[in-house]
Amino acid sequence: MIILFPICLLFCFRVVKQYKRAVILRFGRIRSVSPAGPGIIWVVPCTDNIELIDLRTQSFNLLPQEILTKDLVTITVDAVVYFHVLKPLNCLLNVQSYKHATELLAVTILRNILGQYTLTDLLTNRESISQAVRKEIDKGTMEWGIEVERVEIKDVILPYELQKALAAEAEGTRIAKAKIIEAEGEIKAAENLRDASKVILEKPQTMLLRYLQTLNYIAAQQSTTIFFPFPIDIPDQQK
Structure with a gap:
């Protein structure tokens, strides 16, 4: 024991990096010093279990989701979510996998909120809709110790037939405006x-x-x- 004691001391000290926190469980119970770090922390081998939690901003891409808008148009939307751990103890004790749970919650809330808007509102008010999605996700992840920073809708993919219809509508609008301008020019020419x-x-x-x-x-x-x-x-x- 005298010979092995100095070697055992080497396993009693652990280094926690600046952007991480250590949650220490002794015999399955949270120690009072948790979350510990950054720096050097003291642990007892064979009795203490350490879980390191990353505090940096993390992100994940939501898979493309087919959503039915309020005006009954089927679109495909993909988005990206940025979040970080605010309370390491809650994200370890209150949820099994905080990142996976946040991703599933984001998908559900994104589908529910986008279904309340028409296609025109979705294309023109993308920033405000992203803020509304972020607030709803943040309400659900608050008890997990997760804070959602941003939700960005990357792309809105329309069906090919709808793209052709919108292009034809835009072309008709441009032609109508050109005819109005031409008629106004004729009126001014007649006055001259x-x-x-x-x-x-x-x-x-x-x-x-x-x-x-x-x-x-x-x-x-x-x-x-x-x-x-x-x-x-x-x-x-x-x-």
């Missing part, structure tokens, strides 16, 4: 022509200038020979 006709009526000599400008424009576009009667009736300046 009306104002121009008033000016021509007041000073008829402007018609001759406009006529010559039109001939110049036509000649500049392509090689063209234009014949017009000469002399031209020049409006009287005194009229």
Whole structure:
């Protein structure tokens, strides 16, 4: 015993890293020093059992879920959840596997909440919906000592037929807007022509200038020979 005692002392000291905490169970019961660490901790071999809990932020991807929205559209949604351990004792004593339990709870709450929104709300209010999902998951994991930091909806996959219908609807909307803009341009052009006709009526000599400008424009576009009667009736300046 005298020879082996110094060697046994080496097994009585354990080092716990900064980002972990040690939950020590002696004969199956939690020791009062738990959670222990970081640094060097004292344990008794053969009687103490150590469970190390990681306090860093952890994440997991939710498998793509087929969800029926409020307006009866079937979509596929996948998301990612970020969480960390807030109370090491609770996550060890109150739940068998805190990470797996959090993942199952996140899937259930995600399906329930997204089913309350229409497709349009889901596509336009993704950030607010993610916050609502995070709060609901956090309520369920509070007793496990888990705090949910973020829930991000990565992608919303629509059926192919629905994508074609939305594309056709968007194209029709763009065509309608283009026709409205074209009609507004016609109205403005008509108003400008009306104002121009008033000016021509007041000073008829402007018609001759406009006529010559039109001939110049036509000649500049392509090689063209234009014949017009000469002399031209020049409006009287005194009229």
